[in-house]
Amino acid sequence: MHTPASMVMGIVFAPLGLVLVFTAAITPQWREGQAHLGMAGPGSLLRSGTKSHGTRSGSVEALILLRSDGLWESCLQVERSDLRQCWPVAGPYQRDPRVRLAQGLVLTSLFLCGTGIVLACIGVRCWADLPLRGVAASGGLLVVTAGLLSLTALGVYTHNLKRLGMDPSQRIHNPRYPHLNLHPAGSLYFGWLGSCLQVLGGAALLFSFKRPRCPTCPSRHELSVSPCHSCPEMTNKPDMDVYEVSC
Numbered sequence: 001m002h003t004p005a006s007m008v009m010g011i012v013f014a015p016l017g018l019v020l021v022f023t024a025a026i027t028p029q030w031r032e033g034q035a036h037l038g039m040a041g042p043g044s045l046l047r048s049g050t051k052s053h054g055t056r057s058g059s060v061e062a063l064i065l066l067r068s069d070g071l072w073e074s075c076l077q078v079e080r081s082d083l084r085q086c087w088p089v090a091g092p093y094q095r096d097p098r099v100r101l102a103q104g105l106v107l108t109s110l111f112l113c114g115t116g117i118v119l120a121c122i123g124v125r126c127w128a129d130l131p132l133r134g135v136a137a138s139g140g141l142l143v144v145t146a147g148l149l150s151l152t153a154l155g156v157y158t159h160n161l162k163r164l165g166m167d168p169s170q171r172i173h174n175p176r177y178p179h180l181n182l183h184p185a186g187s188l189y190f191g192w193l194g195s196c197l198q199v200l201g202g203a204a205l206l207f208s209f210k211r212p213r214c215p216t217c218p219s220r221h222e223l224s225v226s227p228c229h230s231c232p233e234m235t236n237k238p239d240m241d242v243y244e245v246s247c
Contacts, residue, residue: 003124003131004131004207004208006204006205006207006208007120007123007124007131007136007204007205007208009200009201009204010120010136010140010143010201010202010203010204010205010208011117011120011121011124011201011205012201013197013198013200013201013204014113014116014117014120014140014143014197014198014201014202014205015117016194016197016201017113017143017147017193017194017195017196017197017198017199017200017201018110018113018114018117018146018194018198019194020190020191020193020194020197021106021109021110021113021150021190021191021194021195021198022110022194023187023190023194024187024188024190024191024194025070025071025072025106025107025110025191026070026072026073027070027073027186027187027190028068028069028070028072028073028074028075028086028187029068029070029185029186029187029188030068030069030070030071030157030161030184030185030187030188031068031069031157031161031164031182031183031184031185031188032066032067032068032069032182032183032184032185033066033067033068033181033182033183034064034065034066034067034079034181035064035065035067035181036062036063036064036065063078063079064078064079064080065077065078065079066078066079068185069089069093069164069165070089070187071089071099071102071103071106072088072089072103073086073087073088073089074086074087074088074089074090074093075087091165092165092166093164093165094165095165096164096165098156098157098160098164099157099164099165101153101156102153102154102156102157103153105149105150105152105153105156106149106150106153106191108146108149109146109147109149109150109153109195109198110146111146112142112143112145112146112149113142113143113146113147113198115139115142116138116139116140116141116142116143116145116146116202116205117139117143118139119135119136119138119139119142120135120136120139120140120143120205121139122135122136122139123135123136123137123138123139123205123208124136131208133208134208136205136208137205137206137207137208139202139205140201140202140203140204140205140206140207140208141202141205141206142202143198143199143201143202143205144198144199144202144203144206145202146198146202147195147196147197147198147199147202148195148199150191150194150195150198151192151195151196151199153191154188154191154192154195157188158184158188161182161183161184162182
């Protein structure tokens with residue numbers, strides 16, 4: 001069968017968007033920040049088991065702590081070292097309602113996109129002569145909804161990125177909480193790209209609702225006198241052309 005271009009576009013873009021959004025959801029790089037912990041004395045980095053990267057043992061350098069947060073995991077690493085530790089999100093960051101909202105929206109988006117892709121595959125039916133246009137378009141509607149939900153989650157997180165899980169009073173009065181210069185990280189960009197692909201793929205599948213019309217058929221007013229199936233142009237065409245009109 002000749003699969004419409006809109007269906008092909010939707011079948012390609014929707015899974016790509018799902019993979020990118022899923023990758024963004026499980027990686028802990030939604031935001032990153034660094035903090036200066038203090039000065040390292042002579043040989044302290046060597047005693048801690050880290051790499052000096054060409055720094056002389058007698059020199060003094062600042063220790064920089066790198067922190068990254070995702071929706072379900074956070075990580076800490078000392079710059080220019082192999083010291084890295086990750087753990088499930090906890091504390092004020094986990095309890096932040098905006099983080100919980102983003103988690104729920106992303107999970108719902110992944111479920112709807114997966115369901116929409118299954119419906120789209122059933123509707124396209126590349127192994128059959130006629131596609132189920134209504135089923136394919138319904139799958140496209142779910143994929144578009146999934147893309148909009150993930151875009152909403154990304155927008156909420158990005159807008160509140162520097163305030164998520166932060167207690168201003170604790171940061172000001174407690175010197176144990178170093179200042180973090182937070183900024184968007186790579187997972188956010190994967191999520192934005194995947195969400196846009198979901199919207200584009202779902203919109204392409206929505207065009208499956210529209211059926212092609214027979215250009216040689218007379219107008220609706222003349223159907224009673226000269227029906228479409230009696231047009232000489234239609235009756236003289238091979239079966240494949242008849243399929244192109246009937247689907």
